[in-house]
Amino acid sequence: xxxxxxGLARGGLxxxxxxxxxxxxxxxxxxxxxxKPYRIYSKVDSDSLLKLCHFIKDELDFEHVSCLGGxxxxxENKMQTVxxxxxxxxxxxxxxxxxxxxxxxxxxxxxxxxxxxxWHERETYDMFGIIFKGHPRLERILNPEGTExxxxxxxxxxxxxx
Amino acid sequence: MTEMWLNMGxxxxxxxxxxxxxxxxxxxxxxxxxxxxxxxxxxxxxxAEHRMYPQIIPMAxxxxxxxxxxxxxxxxxxxxxxxxxxxxxxxxxxxxxxxEAQRIGSHLMWLAALGTDLGSYTIFxxxxxxxxxxxxxxxxxxxxxxxxxxxxxxxxxNDVPPNFERDFTKVLDHFEKRIPxxxxxxxxxxxxxxxxxxxxxxxxxxxxxLGVTGPNLRGSGxxxxxxxxxxxxxxxxxxxxVCVQQGCDAYARYRVRMDEMYESVDIIRQAIKKMPDGxxxxxxxxxxxxxKTGFAHVEDPRGEGLMYIIGNGDDxxxxxxxxxxxxxxxSAAPYMLKGYKVADVPSxxxxxxxxxxxxxx
Numbered sequence: 001x002x003x004x005x006x007g008l009a010r011g012g013l014x015x016x017x018x019x020x021x022x023x024x025x026x027x028x029x030x031x032x033x034x035x036k037p038y039r040i041y042s043k044v045d046s047d048s049l050l051k052l053c054h055f056i057k058d059e060l061d062f063e064h065v066s067c068l069g070g071x072x073x074x075x076e077n078k079m080q081t082v083x084x085x086x087x088x089x090x091x092x093x094x095x096x097x098x099x100x101x102x103x104x105x106x107x108x109x110x111x112x113x114x115x116x117x118x119w120h121e122r123e124t125y126d127m128f129g130i131i132f133k134g135h136p137r138l139e140r141i142l143n144p145e146g147t148e149x150x151x152x153x154x155x156x157x158x159x160x161x162x
Numbered sequence: 163m164t165e166m167w168l169n170m171g172x173x174x175x176x177x178x179x180x181x182x183x184x185x186x187x188x189x190x191x192x193x194x195x196x197x198x199x200x201x202x203x204x205x206x207x208x209x210a211e212h213r214m215y216p217q218i219i220p221m222a223x224x225x226x227x228x229x230x231x232x233x234x235x236x237x238x239x240x241x242x243x244x245x246x247x248x249x250x251x252x253x254x255x256x257x258x259x260x261x262e263a264q265r266i267g268s269h270l271m272w273l274a275a276l277g278t279d280l281g282s283y284t285i286f287x288x289x290x291x292x293x294x295x296x297x298x299x300x301x302x303x304x305x306x307x308x309x310x311x312x313x314x315x316x317x318x319x320n321d322v323p324p325n326f327e328r329d330f331t332k333v334l335d336h337f338e339k340r341i342p343x344x345x346x347x348x349x350x351x352x353x354x355x356x357x358x359x360x361x362x363x364x365x366x367x368x369x370x371x372l373g374v375t376g377p378n379l380r381g382s383g384x385x386x387x388x389x390x391x392x393x394x395x396x397x398x399x400x401x402x403x404v405c406v407q408q409g410c411d412a413y414a415r416y417r418v419r420m421d422e423m424y425e426s427v428d429i430i431r432q433a434i435k436k437m438p439d440g441x442x443x444x445x446x447x448x449x450x451x452x453x454k455t456g457f458a459h460v461e462d463p464r465g466e467g468l469m470y471i472i473g474n475g476d477d478x479x480x481x482x483x484x485x486x487x488x489x490x491x492x493s494a495a496p497y498m499l500k501g502y503k504v505a506d507v508p509s510x511x512x513x514x515x516x517x518x519x520x521x522x523x
Contacts, residue, residue, distance in 0.1 A: 063370045067468045068460060069483035082470060084457060088370065089383065091391045095457065105168050116373020119493040120485075121408060127207075142200040152208055162193070 010034040012090035014042050018060055025055055040094040049098055050088060050108040053085075059111050061089040067111070068120035070128035072102075079105045085114075100130065109135040127152035165193060168504070170202055176508045178275055181517030183511065190503045195496040199489075200217040202522035210482040215241055217317060218482070223309040225484070226520040228271050229463045230309050231264040231300075236460050237482075238313040239394065240469035244456030245315070247446045251396075253317035255437040258396040259330070260303065260312065262433070266337070267296045268463035269419045272515045273344060276416070277514035280357055283345050289514070292340050293332045293472070297496040302329065305450070327434055333429050341423055346415065358413040361468075362498040362510035375487050376465025377422065378514050381415035383408040388461040390518055399434050412513035419515075428517030449477050462513050464488055486520040 019035035022042075029048030033041040040072075044052055066084040073080065083096040093159040100107055110130035111118045121132045122141040129150035132138055140147060149156055172183035180201040186194035206225065210218050222237040223230035235257060242249060246388035270289040277285025297307045300325050304312040314317050347353045364374065370383040379386060389397045389406040406423035407414035450473030459468040465487025491514050498510050 059209045062377075066466060067470060067483065067485035069470060069481075069485075071483075072480050084459075084468060084470070084485075086371050088386045088391075093392065093459065105239065114373065115494070116490055119489060123489075132404075142203040144200070152204060158208065158212075 007038060010047075012087075013060065013092075015092045018056075018087075018090065018094075020059065022052070022056070026052060038092060039149065040092060042094065042096050044096045044098050046098050046100055046107050049096070052096070052108070053113055054112050056085065056087075056094070060087065062087040062092075062094065063114075063116045064088060064118065065116040066093060068110075068124065069116050070124040070152070071129060072131050072152065074102075074153045077102045079122065079128065081107055081130060083110070105130040106133055107131075108133050109138075111135050126150075168210075169356065170507060171192065171198075172235065176279065176411075176511060178512075179521075180515045180517055181492075181516075181521070183505065183507065185499065185507065187504055190360065190505070192499050192504065194270045194504055197492045197495050197519070199492065199521055203287060206523040207482055207484060212481060214477045214497065215333065215450075215479065216448075217478075219313065219315075220309065220311045225486075226464075226517045227308050228517055229264055229268040231260050232268075232309065232460060232462045232467065234336050235261060235313045236458060236462070236467050236469050238315050239458035240444070240458065240471045240482075241315045241450075242456075243458050244473055245447050245450050246453055246470050247316050247444065249317045250444060251438050252321075252440045254323060254396045255311060255433050256442060258299070258335075258400070258433045259311075259430050259437075260318075261395070262298050263330075263427045265463045266423055266426050267448075268515075269423055270296075271442040272463075274418065274510075275515075276512045279508040280354060281350070282354065283512045286352075286441060288344060288347065288428055291435060294339055295337065298331060299333055302326070311433055314443055314446075316446035317441070319443070321442050330430060330434060333430050334430060337403045338424070338427050338495050341400070341420065345420060348420075354360065357509045358411065358504070358513065359409075360411050360413075361502050361506045362384075362412040362415075362513060363410050364494065364498050368494070369499055372497065373432075373490040374439050374465070376461065376463070377418040378465065378491055380406045380417055382402065382410045383414075388459060388466060392459070394458070394460060396436070397429075399436065400429055402429050414511050415513040424504070449473075449475065450479070452480070453473060459485070462487055464517060465491060465519075467520075484520070484523055486523065488515070488517050489521045492516065492521060 015035045019032045029045040031043050062085045064086040066086045071080040079100045081098045084095045126140045165188045171177045172180050182198040184196040185192050219234050222234040225233040270293040275287045275291040304310045366383045385406050402425050403419050407417045452475035454473040457470040468485035470483040472480040
């Protein structure tokens with residue numbers, strides 16, 4: 001039972017082994033902050049993102065996009081996209097944080113790799129105005145067509161709470 | 163024949179909420195489909211940025227009234243991860259029990275809804291009757307039928323009431339004898355099987371790539387369950403099976419949920435037996451450091467729920483991102499619908515268990 005739970009029974013890699021292989025392949029551009037059982041935390045340059053995604057999808061069996069979202073850091077003058085990608089075979093979820101300039105928030109789309117990222121990227125565009133290059137259909141999804149603001153940005157004035 | 167676009171929704175009996183399914187039909191055959199959501203968008207994530215950490219718990223309940231316990235629990239887990247709070251052992255077991263009771267309640271509501279979709283009013287009435295028993299148990303526990311506000315950052319609100327074990331055992335014994343009734347109603351009904359078998363096919367490869375999770379993923383033959391493969395709360399100490407079906411169709415997704423109800427009964431029994439004594443709650447910090455992040459993901463009744471939270475140095479979060487399972491699953495609807503008839507739409511979309519509160523947030 002224990003062996004099955006630790007992910008070894010399926011011949012999977014542990015989080016530490018995955019982290020090591022990523023560091024070997026990407027000496028620059030990707031920095032692994034920490035790796036513990038079931039979790040890897042990392043920071044990725046926006047240029048290396050797509051290459052890293054191809055690598056973990058094709059060679060490390062990461063087949064599922066758990067989550068994808070944006071963060072607006074107004075005081076630091078930057079934006080972030082945060083990816084959580086899961087490997088069913090290895091039972092590891094990897095967090096990737098990508099910093100983007102706030103005046104030109106553009107990042108490569110990962111929808112061509114994982115269809116599950118499609119609506120997440122549309123939503124992030126809808127709420128933050130982050131452009132995903134290569135997305136098949138980057139349109140508003142939750143807000144109505146024709147909305148001219150990006151409501152989840154921190155400089156969007158929501159009005160007073162009553 | 164000429165093709166035409168047909169709007170099924172926003173007001174349509176098939177939709178279970180407020181959304182619109184646009185289908186392009188050639189005669190009776192669907193050639194293209196496009197789900198349109200957003201009618202229920204409240205800006206939940208932005209609302210959370212303006213509230214203190216404990217104030218978000220009842221808001222999280224409202225993400226999905228059918229499975230509110232699992233959402234408020236997920237929020238508490240994410241906040242605990244960020245603040246570094248370790249919860250007492252007894253609280254873990256209580257959470258496991260209420261989460262499984264919630265899973266049964268949610269699956270029963272789904273079965274009832276599927277029954278009305280497919281025109282069998284009996285399949286609607288029987289599960290709704292038994293669901294009430296679980297709602298009564300929850301009411302004994304925390305005073306509310308549906309929006310519980312029961313988990314807390316650092317544990318749960320109160321200890322279990324007297325006779326908790328006796329009541330649960332009684333309900334589970336009764337309920338376990340009832341599941342074969344539902345199975346008899348569905349599995350032995352020719353109409354039900356004709357309408358669900360071999361429709362809404364979604365292969366394992368498609369399901370994985372499109373981010374479909376939960377019972378819908380396991381109905382496509384992928385053996386993955388966060389309760390087993392990334393254990394949280396007390397699931398690591400409990401022995402249970404992950405229900406997988408190889409059918410890839412609407413009927414397989416129905417079978418997975420029926421089997422999961424048996425498993426949930428089993429999990430609750432084990433958890434009640436193993437539940438240790440002790441405190442149910444620790445005092446969490448009121449604030450979180452600026453820039454500190456945390457995420458947690460759980461096996462919601464509908465799939466993988468994930469929350470990602472960032473602290474702001476005060477008592478409110480800087481950002482709270484919610485991953486809703488149905489938001490992603492409904493984006494895979496075109497792949498499930500293409501090539502089938504318009505009359506198959508209710509059984510296909512009924513089999514994925516739609517919930518719009520969490521989808522639109």
